Amino acid sequence: MLRPASLSRPSDGFRLLYMGRDEEEIYQEHVLDHYEDPYHRGHLAQPTHAHEDDNPLCGDVVRIELDVTPEGMIREAWFDGDGCCISQAAASMLVEKIEGKPVDEVRQFSAQQMLDLFGAKLTPNRQKCCLLSWRVLQSAVFSPVGSESSQSLPGGTP
Amino acid sequence: MKTVTTSTLDVEALRRDFPILRSVLHGDRPLVYLDNAATTQRPRQVIDAISDVYEHKYANVHRGIHWLSDQSTDLYEIAREKVRHFIGAAQREEIIFTHGTTESINLVARSLGDAGIRAGDEILLTEMEHHSNIVPWQQLAARSGAIIRWLPITYDGLLRLDQLPTLLCERTRIVSVTAVSNVLGTINPLGEIIAAARSVGANVLIDAAQSVPHQPLDVQSLGADFVAFSGHKMLGPTGVGVLYGRRELLETMPPFLGGGSMIRRVTKDGFEPADLPAKFEAGTPPIVPAIGLGAAIDYLDKIGLSAIHQHEQQLAEYAHQLLAEMPGLRFLGPPPKQKAGIVSFVIDGIHAHDVAQLLDRSGIAVRAGHHCTMPLHKRLGINASTRASFYFYNTLAEVDALAQGLRAAREVFRRNKSDRAAT
Numbered sequence: 001m002l003r004p005a006s007l008s009r010p011s012d013g014f015r016l017l018y019m020g021r022d023e024e025e026i027y028q029e030h031v032l033d034h035y036e037d038p039y040h041r042g043h044l045a046q047p048t049h050a051h052e053d054d055n056p057l058c059g060d061v062v063r064i065e066l067d068v069t070p071e072g073m074i075r076e077a078w079f080d081g082d083g084c085c086i087s088q089a090a091a092s093m094l095v096e097k098i099e100g101k102p103v104d105e106v107r108q109f110s111a112q113q114m115l116d117l118f119g120a121k122l123t124p125n126r127q128k129c130c131l132l133s134w135r136v137l138q139s140a141v142f143s144p145v146g147s148e149s150s151q152s153l154p155g156g157t158p
Numbered sequence: 159m160k161t162v163t164t165s166t167l168d169v170e171a172l173r174r175d176f177p178i179l180r181s182v183l184h185g186d187r188p189l190v191y192l193d194n195a196a197t198t199q200r201p202r203q204v205i206d207a208i209s210d211v212y213e214h215k216y217a218n219v220h221r222g223i224h225w226l227s228d229q230s231t232d233l234y235e236i237a238r239e240k241v242r243h244f245i246g247a248a249q250r251e252e253i254i255f256t257h258g259t260t261e262s263i264n265l266v267a268r269s270l271g272d273a274g275i276r277a278g279d280e281i282l283l284t285e286m287e288h289h290s291n292i293v294p295w296q297q298l299a300a301r302s303g304a305i306i307r308w309l310p311i312t313y314d315g316l317l318r319l320d321q322l323p324t325l326l327c328e329r330t331r332i333v334s335v336t337a338v339s340n341v342l343g344t345i346n347p348l349g350e351i352i353a354a355a356r357s358v359g360a361n362v363l364i365d366a367a368q369s370v371p372h373q374p375l376d377v378q379s380l381g382a383d384f385v386a387f388s389g390h391k392m393l394g395p396t397g398v399g400v401l402y403g404r405r406e407l408l409e410t411m412p413p414f415l416g417g418g419s420m421i422r423r424v425t426k427d428g429f430e431p432a433d434l435p436a437k438f439e440a441g442t443p444p445i446v447p448a449i450g451l452g453a454a455i456d457y458l459d460k461i462g463l464s465a466i467h468q469h470e471q472q473l474a475e476y477a478h479q480l481l482a483e484m485p486g487l488r489f490l491g492p493p494p495k496q497k498a499g500i501v502s503f504v505i506d507g508i509h510a511h512d513v514a515q516l517l518d519r520s521g522i523a524v525r526a527g528h529h530c531t532m533p534l535h536k537r538l539g540i541n542a543s544t545r546a547s548f549y550f551y552n553t554l555a556e557v558d559a560l561a562q563g564l565r566a567a568r569e570v571f572r573r574n575k576s577d578r579a580a581t
Contacts, residue, residue: 026515027570036571058511058527059541082541084509129511 026086026120035085038092040078040099047078051140055132060087062133064095064140072103084129090118091133103141109134167461167469173551175201175457187521190556190563195340195368195500195547196525197390200454204393207453211446219445220419220436234445237452238435241400244455245385246376251405251434255448258399259367260290262386263334265401265414265438266363267294270332272412277303279331282360284309284317284346285537286339289530291365295334304331311537315342315491322354330360337369341529341545342491343474343500345373352381361407367391371458372498372549373467377402389447393454398447401438408434415440466550470499473548473557477501480561484568490543499548502529505564508571510542516567517544522560 044065052063060083067076077095081088097117098106114134115127122130173179178199181189191199211233217226219234235250242253256262275281281295285308299306307325310318317335326333333355338345348364355362363384369375370385371392377385384407389398403411413420413431417440422430431437458466475494478501481487486506491497505513514526525545528535535541546560 027512032571056532059535060509061541084511086511126511126515 026122026126028120031085031089031118031120034089034092038079038088039096040076041080041092042078043080044076044078047145049140049143050145051136051143053132053136053139055083055087055128058084058129060084060129060132062087062091062136064091064133064136066140068103068141074098074101074103074106079133081133083132086118086122086126086129087132090114090130091136093117094133094137098137106137106141109137167465167550169469169551169553172201172461173553175203176551177202177205179551183521184519187519190520190522190559192546192548192552192556192560193523193525194549194552195391195529195545197396198371198393198549199551200393200395200450201457203457204395204450204453208395208446208450211449216446218442230445233449233452234443237448240452240455244459245370245400245402246378247402248378249405252377252402252408254401254403254408254435254438255443256386256399256401256438257397257444258390259365259386259388260294260399262384262399262401263291263363263365264294266384266386266403267298269411269414269438270361271298271302271304273410275302275304275331278329279304280307280327280329281305282307282309282325282330282333282335282355284335285311286315286317286342286344286531286534287334287336288340288365288367289532291334291336291363292533295332308533309335311342311344311534313538314493315339315344316496317344317346317351319347319350322351326354326358326360328358330355330358332363333360334363334365336365336367337375338366338372338498338500339491339531339534340368340500341502341531341534341543343497343502344491345369345496345498348380348382356381368498368500372463372470374463383407389451389454392451393457394451395444395447398444398451400451405434408438413437413440417441419443461550467498469550470548470552471495471497473552473554474499474501476554477546477548477557477560480557481564484561484564486568487564490538499552500545501547502543502545504540504543505568508567510544513544513564513567516570517560517563520559520563520566522563524560 044067047065048068049066054061062079062081065078066074069075077099079091079095081091111131111134114131118130176199183189215229215233217230219231221227238250238253242250247253275298281304283292283295283306295306298304309321309325312318335351337348352362361383364382366375366385366387370387383404385402387400390396419436420432420440422432478494488504490502510526514524517524527542529545
């Protein structure tokens with residue numbers, strides 16, 4: 001009585017369901033690669049610029065540290081954080097993307113370009129996860145170390 | 159491997175009353191709705207009752223001298239009577255219709271605060287409260303200079319009652335506590351808390367949003383001063399809630415919102431408040447939502463809250479059995495015997511939002527995040543959790559689907575890892 005036949009389905013159906021959606025698939029290889037094997041996750045010994053922020057609604061945290069040359073070139077970019085696959089993978093993609101770029105160009109980098117960089121289609125709710133690191137970066141480029149007022153990561157690393 | 163006894167409810171028959179439960183998502187996934195602590199679904203009987211008012215009996219209440227207004231007023235007051243009976247209140251004057259639990263708590267915080275909370279007075283809350291039972295008190299504290307104290311919880315989500323004697327004192331004016339945690343599912347020992355609060359002369363408010371829809375509650379034997387709950391968490395419409403208050407207290411409290419209906423007389427110099435319950439129902443009330451809530455109560459009465467509670471505990475127990483087998487999964491809150499039909503958890507290496515997103519692919523609706531309990535999550539040392547919450551229309555098969563969905567969610571991450579290792 002409690003178990004309608006329509007609800008018992010074979011578990012191997014999930015593979016197709018999960019991995020077969022291409023551009024609609026959030027958890028595609030390229031996203032999971034960045035999540036599970038991120039680019040430059042950690043800290044710079046002496047960052048010139050840094051900023052950290054969170055999405056209070058979900059608790060995702062991202063910190064970005066930059067080493068900017070006197071000529072205004074981003075020599076190195078690192079991130080650290082705690083949160084969902086999308087927020088952390090997006091941060092990894094972003095720091096990889098901006099290394100070697102002039103700060104002026106990074107300031108022009110738009111939210112839409114960030115969503116395009118991420119690739120997978122996101123609902124408005126998950127776009128916030130993706131855009132967290134973009135938002136942090138846009139503040140970081142204006143935040144020379146020493147003037148930084150943000151706090152350290154609550155709860156440590158995951 | 160099921161070792162849970164099935165309940166006496168004819169769940170399949172009840173499910174047929176809920177049109178939305180026949181939904182199929184993403185092509186071929188039957189909806190598995192496990193987000194009932196956020197809001198429940200409505201049976202045909204409630205939807206029909208709402209349509210019936212709008213089609214045949216709708217006008218403003220307590221105003222028009224015409225037939226339709228009389229119809230509407232009768233139905234609205236019958237709904238109040240149904241609520242009164244449902245929670246065992248002595249008088250209709252003690253049932254205030256609000257727009258939800260949040261407004262009910264704000265009403266008390268504002269009105270009782272205005273009536274004389276002073277700097278140095280104390281308000282006792284618990285670490286497991288919903289933001290709606292925290293922020294109104296913080297606002298009151300900011301206005302009055304009152305101090306908020308926190309009753310701590312144990313790591314497995316039980317209130318530290320042993321701390322009550324040190325936290326309660328003659329300055330404690332209000333104790334506001336949830337009957338059932340919306341995250342941990344913990345069923346709190348209200349009797350002991352109310353007795354302790356009484357002994358220092360404090361007023362007690364019970365946030366019963368997660369309790370009244372799921373298990374029997376009798377306000378007179380409970381002995382609380384205020385009980386707040388929402389219609390939409392018990393098959394009713396959104397936009398209607400209830401505040402039960404002891405009549406002697408409500409009589410002495412100043413009105414909350416000012417406007418029409420809540421006055422006896424207005425002059426250029428001031429106003430005289432109306433009698434209860436109108437005194438606290440300013441403006442046009444949520445007429446049809448209240449009538450819909452009345453229909454929801456009829457429906458719940460027919461099933462019986464004891465049977466509902468029993469069924470939900472079975473679902474929670476079964477969920478614990480299945481999910482305990484999952485590596486890296488940690489439950490929040492006490493074992494199923496001590497809680498309601500709410501099962502929250504975290505999984506190592508998978509953020510709650512990813513869990514919910516992946517479950518959605520299987521047609522399973524759960525809540526992920528902090529569930530409006532940021533202090534509780536901070537206390538537990540986590541940012542977010544995943545919550546499955548049951549109602550009487552959920553089935554053991556749906557718990558199976560949840561477990562299967564979680565296994566599949568793990569696969570997404572694991573598969574990728576092994577793929578990369580292989581390449």
